[in-house]
Each structure stands twice: as structure tokens, then as C-alpha cells.
Amino acid sequence: MSGPAASTAALVTTGIRTPIRLPRWQVWGWVTRIALLIMVLGVWQWYGASGQNFAIPPLFDVATAFWNGIAGGEFLSAALGTMLTMAMGYVLAVAVAVPMGVWIGSSRFARNVFEPLVHAGYATPISLFIPVIGIYTGLDMSGRVTLTALWCVFEIMVSTISGVRATPVPLIEMGRSYGASGPKLYSSIVFPAALPLVIVGLRIGIGRAMRGAVTAELLLSAANLGQVVLFAGSLFDIPKLLAAILFVMLLGLALMRLAGVIEQRATRHLQM
Numbered sequence: 378m379s380g381p382a383a384s385t386a387a388l389v390t391t392g393i394r395t396p397i398r399l400p401r402w403q404v405w406g407w408v409t410r411i412a413l414l415i416m417v418l419g420v421w422q423w424y425g426a427s428g429q430n431f432a433i434p435p436l437f438d439v440a441t442a443f444w445n446g447i448a449g450g451e452f453l454s455a456a457l458g459t460m461l462t463m464a465m466g467y468v469l470a471v472a473v474a475v476p477m478g479v480w481i482g483s484s485r486f487a488r489n490v491f492e493p494l495v496h497a498g499y500a501t502p503i504s505l506f507i508p509v510i511g512i513y514t515g516l517d518m519s520g521r522v523t524l525t526a527l528w529c530v531f532e533i534m535v536s537t538i539s540g541v542r543a544t545p546v547p548l549i550e551m552g553r554s555y556g557a558s559g560p561k562l563y564s565s566i567v568f569p570a571a572l573p574l575v576i577v578g579l580r581i582g583i584g585r586a587m588r589g590a591v592t593a594e595l596l597l598s599a600a601n602l603g604q605v606v607l608f609a610g611s612l613f614d615i616p617k618l619l620a621a622i623l624f625v626m627l628l629g630l631a632l633m634r635l636a637g638v639i640e641q642r643a644t645r646h647l648q649m
Contacts, residue, residue: 434616443620451605452624458601462518463590466525470582474530475575478537483567492538499531503589507596521593521600528589529582536578540571573644580636587629 418436425435446452481487481495506527514520544567552566568575594603602625609618 432615434619438616439619439623442614442616443623446605446617446620446624452602452621455601455605456624456628459587459590459594459603462521462525462593462601463586465522466589467529467582467586469522470526470528470530470533470586471579473526474533474578474582475537478534478575479541479563479568479571481534482538482541482571483563495531495534495538498527499535503528504592504596511597516598520597521590524593524597525586525589528592529585532585533575533578533582536581537571537575540574540578541567543574544570576640576643580633580640583636584629584633587632591625 421433422436424430425433425438443452477491481492503524507524510520510523510527514523548570549562549566552562591603594600595607599607602621605621606618606625609615609621
């Protein structure tokens with residue numbers, strides 16, 4: 378044995394691993410992203426330091442305000458309150474959307490009666506419900522949780538309906554031929570087949586719930602991260618205002634990345 382095969386065998390026997398090389402297009406993609414980010418941040422710092430517009434402070438001032446908000450605990454304590462509102466609204470939405478989506482996707486009666494209402498609610502701007510929520514649930518925690526749930530319930534429900542309807546008919550017929558019917562058919566055939574789209578709806582719902590929680594704290598009643606943003610804006614503290622907005626964006630990005638990892642692990646057995 379000689380040539381490349383011998384070299385590979387020698388590396389295997391000696392325990393030396395060959396270095397992992399990224400594709401050239403992927404390397405250039407990362408280089409482009411980093412260069413573009415550095416360019417945007419540099420232009421921001423230059424324009425902000427020139428003092429031509431008070432609404433665009435220097436990047437270093439925003440970074441200082443960002444660090445002070447985290448080190449002082451203001452951003453983190455506010456984020457805990459927002460996350461609590463988001464989690465309660467998200468759990469409420471999932472508890473309603475998934476069973477309702479399975480019912481609408483599998484029942485002709487539910488499809489004819491409730492699906493038009495679901496699509497109407499999905500197409501309606503959620504902010505229109507704020508006066509109604511304020512009247513019926515109040516402006517405190519219950520109102521914010523309700524608004525958060527409305528932000529994501531229709532997204533999860535529509536994805537669940539699509540997943541149930543995407544179940545292959547031959548698969549259902551095969552399950553029935555083996556004696557599966559009723560709850561057994563749904564637990565062993567329909568719901569596992571619909572699981573990928575259901576999980577996609579759950580992942581997207583996390584981002585929607587984050588938006589709903591912050592929107593409720595901004596427009597329904599000032600609290601947590603929404604209160605930080607409103608207070609900084611009322612004082613024209615632009616560095617702190619932008620720092621709070623940046624913190625919300627990074628928090629949402631982290632939640633979506635975490636949801637993506639959970640989605641990959643939950644559907645890993647379906648990709649084999």
C-alpha cells in the first residue's frame with residue numbers, strides 16, 4: 378500500500394487526526410460578515426462622535442451604557458420579569474394551540490367552524506386587541522400574559538393544523554389495518570408525523586412570545602424591559618435607550634438559537 382492510502386492509514390494508526398477544513402465559500406462568508414460588521418460599527422462610531430445628530434451617539438457611549446446596565450443589574454432584573462411574562466404567555470398559548478390545532482386538522486366540523494376564525498385572528502394585528510385586553514383582564518400581569526399568548530397562539534395553531542393535514546393517508550390506512558383507531562391512531566401515527574411542523578411552530582412561537590412580552594410592557598403597562606426603554610426615551614438618554622434595545626435583540630437572538638438547538642435534537646430521529 379502506497380500513496381494517499383498509506384498516508385491515511387499511517388495517520389489512523391498513529392492517532393493523529395487530520396485538521397477539519399471549512400469550505401472556501403463558508404470561510405469567505407464569515408470573512409464578509411465580520412468585515413461588514415466592523416465597517417458598520419466604525420461608521421457608527423465616526424458619525425456619532427462627529428456630533429451631527431444627537432439621536433446617534435457614539436458607539437462607545439452605547440457600549441458603556443450597555444455594560445453599566447448589565448453590571449448594575451438593571452437589564453438583568455428587567456429581563457427576568459420579561460422572561461416570566463413570556464414563559465407564562467407561551468405556555469398558555471401552547472396549551473391552547475396544539476390541542477386545538479390537532480382537532481381542527483383532523484375534524485371536518487372543527488375545520489368548517491373554527492378554521493376561518495383562526496385565519497382571521499392570524500391576519501389581524503395583535504395590537505388591536507390591546508384596548509379589549511385592558512378592559513377584560515386589566516393592565517397588570519394577567520393582561521401582559523394574555524397579550525403575549527395572543528402574539529404566538531395563532532402561529533403555533535396554524536403550524537399544527539398544517540402538520541396534521543400533511544400526515545400521509547397511506548400511513549393512516551396502514552395504522553388502521555393494524556387495528557389502531559381513535560387516540561391510539563393519533564398518538565402513534567398522526568402526531569409523530571405532524572411533529573416536525575409542530576416543532577417549527579413552537580420555535581417560531583418563542584420569538585413571537587418575546588415580541589409579545591416586550592410589546593405588552595411598552596403599550597399595555599410599563600414594566601421590566603419595556604419600562605427601561607420607555608424611561609430612557611422619556612429622559613432622552615439615547616445611549617441607554619439604544620443599549621436597552623440592543624439587549625432585547627441579543628436576548629431574542631439567544632432564545633431563537635436555543636429553540637433551534639432544541640428543534641434539531643427533537644427531530645434528529647426523523648432525519649436518519
